[in-house]
Amino acid sequence: MSAIQTNVEAASASYAASFTKGHLALPPAKKYLVLTCMDARIDPAQAFGIELGDAHVIRNAGASAVDALRSVVISQQLLGTTEVVLVKHTGCGMLTFKNEDAYQVVGKQLGQAALDELTEKKLDFLPFPELEKAVVEDVEFLRASKLVAESVVISGWVYEVETGKTRRVV
Amino acid sequence: MSAIQTNVEAASASYAASFTKGHLALPPAKKYLVLTCMDARIDPAQAFGIELGDAHVIRNAGASAVDALRSVVISQQLLGTTEVVLVKHTGCGMLTFKNEDAYQVVGKQLGQAALDELTEKKLDFLPFPELEKAVVEDVEFLRASKLVAESVVISGWVYEVETGKTRRVV
Numbered sequence: 001m002s003a004i005q006t007n008v009e010a011a012s013a014s015y016a017a018s019f020t021k022g023h024l025a026l027p028p029a030k031k032y033l034v035l036t037c038m039d040a041r042i043d044p045a046q047a048f049g050i051e052l053g054d055a056h057v058i059r060n061a062g063a064s065a066v067d068a069l070r071s072v073v074i075s076q077q078l079l080g081t082t083e084v085v086l087v088k089h090t091g092c093g094m095l096t097f098k099n100e101d102a103y104q105v106v107g108k109q110l111g112q113a114a115l116d117e118l119t120e121k122k123l124d125f126l127p128f129p130e131l132e133k134a135v136v137e138d139v140e141f142l143r144a145s146k147l148v149a150e151s152v153v154i155s156g157w158v159y160e161v162e163t164g165k166t167r168r169v170v
Numbered sequence: 171m172s173a174i175q176t177n178v179e180a181a182s183a184s185y186a187a188s189f190t191k192g193h194l195a196l197p198p199a200k201k202y203l204v205l206t207c208m209d210a211r212i213d214p215a216q217a218f219g220i221e222l223g224d225a226h227v228i229r230n231a232g233a234s235a236v237d238a239l240r241s242v243v244i245s246q247q248l249l250g251t252t253e254v255v256l257v258k259h260t261g262c263g264m265l266t267f268k269n270e271d272a273y274q275v276v277g278k279q280l281g282q283a284a285l286d287e288l289t290e291k292k293l294d295f296l297p298f299p300e301l302e303k304a305v306v307e308d309v310e311f312l313r314a315s316k317l318v319a320e321s322v323v324i325s326g327w328v329y330e331v332e333t334g335k336t337r338r339v340v
Contacts, residue, residue: 002253002323002325004200004202004253004255004323005255005325005338007219008218008219008255008325008327008336009336009338010219011216011217011218011219011220012217012218012219012334012335012336012337013335014219015216015217015219015334016333016334016335016336019333019334019335021211021334022331022332022333022334024210024211024331026209026210026211026261026263027210028210029210030174032174033208038203038226038227038228038241038245039196039226040194040196040197040198040199040222040223040224040225040226040227041191041194041196041222041223042227043215043222045213045215045216046181046185046215047181047182047185048178048181048182049177049178049180049181049182049184049185052210052211052213053210053211054210055210056208056209056210057208057210057212057229058208058229058230058231059227059228059229059230060228060229060230060238060240060241061228061240061241061244061245067240067241068230069291069293070230070231070237070293070294070295070296071208071230071231071237073272073276073293073295074231074263074264074272074295075208075231077272077275077276077279077280078263078267078272078275079263083172083174085174085175085178091196093196093244093248093249094244097248102243102244102247102248105247105248106243106247106317109247109319110247110316110317110319111316113316114316114317116316117315117316117317118243118317121239123239123240123243124240125240125243125244126240145287146280146281146283146284146286146287147276147280147284147287147288149279149280153172153174155172155175157178161192161194162192163186163189163192164182164185164186164189164191164192165182165183165186165189166178166179166182166186167182168175168179
């Protein structure tokens with residue numbers, strides 16, 4: 001076992017020993033979803049005040065709404081959520097490169113077969129050059145999608161990794 | 171403001187007031203990523219023992235490795251992670267439907283325009299009928315991808331929403 005796997009087992013034993021939430025239902029109790037970045041510096045439960053069982057939490061590189069659409073539709077259409085809290089953050093890695101840079105890095109590090117797989121899958125890494133603009137655009141993307149009901153409440157925020165604060169953008 | 175938005179602001183003010191982690195670097199300190207489900211009953215930081223700054227956390231409906239590939243490649247190729255901890259869970263919503271069921275629900279609830287958007291995007295909701303088999307298949311998907319280096323350590327787990335335990339599958 002790797003040190004990380006050992007850590008998962010130890011943390012799990014400790015967590016399960018005092019676990020009292022086995023009764024929670026599948027659909028989120030407060031009927032909302034949080035969409036944020038995979039960034040290691042974000043703890044959504046603590047930073048955004050999410051109690052266990054209350055909300056779906058979707059995380060991907062950059063808190064991309066385009067990338068999250070499958071999960072958003074399942075959350076809303078099959079599990080009844082009616083509100084979206086979308087949070088991007090300062091210092092995001094997605095602000096630092098373009099698709100062509102990422103393709104170059106992959107080719108250099110993993111070789112031609114990897115580059116061929118990227119090209120075949122037409123993988124868009126979905127980077128963005130401006131943080132607040134990207135928040136607005138992702139909220140607009142969800143509002144414009146026919147797959148999101150017009151009644152869904154959507155807000156867009158920025159989490160500051162330097163201060164721990166979350167401020168509303170839209 | 172909605173009650174949920176008010177809650178985000180209040181939680182954020184409280185969190186920021188005692189925040190001491192503004193110095194953390196962008197790349198995950200322990201060089202790993204956790205891929206798990208968006209399910210409201212999972213708190214990855216607590217259940218899997220993730221300290222702030224240590225790991226990327228990717229979450230989507232069903233902890234799908236196929237859906238997460240973009241984020242996994244960014245995590246590994248641009249931000250240096252070298253290990254994947256993939257965790258699906260008991261009672262997952264993805265065990266309860268098939269693509270055609272989801273398409274029917276969307277058509278019924280959102281109408282023909284939504285169904286057209288689904289069809290145009292060829293959206294695969296990626297449900298799975300068997301939990302442990304799906305863990306194995308997703309680990310195999312990552313191992314087979316040319317976009318994941320052969321040296322990356324990958325393990326697959328099941329989190330039990332009834333007990334709070336996480337057990338290794340592969």
